[in-house]
Amino acid sequence: MKFIKYLLIGVLFGVTMTKSEVISWYRIQEMFRFQSFHMYGVIGSAVGIGVVMTFLMKRFRFQTLEGVSIKEKISEKGVYRYLFGGIVFGLGWALTGACPGPMYTLIGAEMPVFIVVVASAVVGAFAYGVVRSKLPH
C-alpha cells in the first residue's frame, strides 16, 4: 500500500510529460535547434519554482511524511564526470529524443518499441558500472 502514492504521482508525471509533448522526439529537435520556447519554458518554470520551493523547504525545515528533513540532491565536487558524462547523455538524448523519464512514458504512450531503448539504456548503465574505475571523474 505504501507504494500507491508513488504510482499516482508517477501517473501525474507521465500525463504531464505526454500532454505537454515533452516526450516527443520532435520537441527535443525543436529545442536543440532553438526553434521553439516550449521546452525551455517547461524546464525553466519547473526549475524556477523548484529553486524557491527547495529554498523555502530548507529555510523553514519542512518535514517529510516521516518527520525528517528533505533529501537534497548533493553531488560530489568534480568537473570531468559531469561534463563528459553529460555530453554522452546529450548525444543519446538528441538521437532518441528521450531522456529516461520520457523513455519509460513512451512505452505506455503507444510507442512500445521504446522498450528496446530502455533496455539499451540499462545495458549502458551496466557498462558504466563495469568500466567506471577507468573513467575520469
Place this chain on the structure above:
Amino acid sequence: MNVLIEFVSQPWAWYVSGPMIALVMFFLLWFGERFGVSSTLETLCSIGGAGKKFSYFNVDWKTEIWNLVFVTGGIIGGYISVTILDSGIPLKLASETKSDLLNLGIQFDGELAPLSIFSWESLATIKGALIMVIGGFLVGFGTRWAGGCTSGHAISGLSNLQIPSLIAVIGFFIGGLLMTFLIFPLIF
C-alpha cells in the same frame, strides 16, 4: 466530467507543464525521496544480479523500489494520455524544425516520434536498430557517469543550486548540439 476530460485533454502549455513537474518533485520530497529517474536504470542492473560481479551494483535495491513504481506510473500516465485524454490535436511543430528535418529526409508525421525511425519495422532495419540501441546505450552510460539526467540534474540539482548539475546540463547541451548539427547530417 466530460467537460473536465475535454479541458485536460488539450495539449498542455509550458506554463502548465513546468509547475506540474515542480509539483511532482514536491510530492517526492514530501514522501522523503528525491526526483531522479535515471537511477532506476542502475536499480534494474542490481535486481538483475549485476552486484554479484561488480560491487558498484551491490546495493540494497529494495530501498529503490519506490522509483520503479513511480516510473511504472509514468508508463500508465503515458497510456492514459493517448487514450482517455487524447484530444486528436496533432503536435504543432515549429515550421523551421519541419523544414530542417525534411532536409535530412525526415518527414514530420504528427506522431510523438517519427515512425520511420521508431517502430518495430524500423527496428528490423540495421539503421533503425542502431539508432535505438546506440541511442539508449549512450543515455544509460552518460546518465550514470554524470550521476543524473534531466530530472536529477536539470530539475532537482539546479533547484538545489548545485554547480555539478549546472556542469552536467551544459554537457547535455554540448552533446545534444553535436548530435543534432554534426552527426545527424552524417546519418540521415
